[in-house]
Amino acid sequence: MQLKTILNRVQKFKSFVYKSVRWVGNEAAPELEVEVAERANGKPVCSGCGHHRPGYDRLAKRRFEFVPLWGIKVFLVYAPRRVECPSCGIRVEQLPWARGKRPLTRAYGWFLASWARRLSWKETAEVFRTSWESVFRSVEMAVEWGRAHQDLSGVQAIGIDEIAWKKGHKYLTLVYQIDAHCKRLLWIGKERKTKTLLR
Numbered sequence: 762m763q764l765k766t767i768l769n770r771v772q773k774f775k776s777f778v779y780k781s782v783r784w785v786g787n788e789a790a791p792e793l794e795v796e797v798a799e800r801a802n803g804k805p806v807c808s809g810c811g812h813h814r815p816g817y818d819r820l821a822k823r824r825f826e827f828v829p830l831w832g833i834k835v836f837l838v839y840a841p842r843r844v845e846c847p848s849c850g851i852r853v854e855q856l857p858w859a860r861g862k863r864p865l866t867r868a869y870g871w872f873l874a875s876w877a878r879r880l881s882w883k884e885t886a887e888v889f890r891t892s893w894e895s896v897f898r899s900v901e902m903a904v905e906w907g908r909a910h911q912d913l914s915g916v917q918a919i920g921i922d923e924i925a926w927k928k929g930h931k932y933l934t935l936v937y938q939i940d941a942h943c944k945r946l947l948w949i950g951k952e953r954k955t956k957t958l959l960r
């Protein structure tokens with residue numbers, strides 16, 4: 762079975778295809794690069810408005826880090842097109858696997874964010890040989906997604922807790938839903954004052 766077959770199984774895109782896979786890096790730190798190309802006749806999507814627009818030109822190739830395979834780092838390689846959009850001007854196309862200019866793919870971001878729930882951010886970065894910044898950005902992505910999709914209907918009981926962070930008595934206030942059918946963290950606020958809770 763080819764790596765492309767596996768990728769198409771775990772993450773298939775409507776408008777892009779996986780091409781050749783090659784070894785890069787060195788003996789001690791091998792890496793895999795997977796070339797990605799747009800499908801023929803596929804018009805790029807404007808990252809400003811999300812509409813299909815005519816192509817304008819193409820930027821240099823970029824690497825987007827994907828979930829590692831058997832401990833080997835995996836990168837998707839693609840040269841993004843720019844579109845000429847009547848409402849947004851010249852814009853880089855929207856890529857379904859990426860978040861703006863971020864070097865991590867969404868898939869790898871979710872992967873790191875899920876491990877960062879079990880391990881400390883520092884441990885997560887060490888285990889997957891990535892930076893603390895990458896883990897932080899991944900958690901941030903997950904939190905942003907959670908906020909945008911948060912549904913507070915049906916919350917009947919809440920609990921409030923505080924945790925100390927850093928040295929020097931800095932606190933965070935945590936608000937949880939504590940209903941029997943659903944226990945989850947709803948909100949985090951700086952400090953532990955009445956003002957904090959009123960927010």
Ligand SMILES: [Zn+2]
Nearest residue numbers: 807810846849
């Ligand atoms: Zn646009």
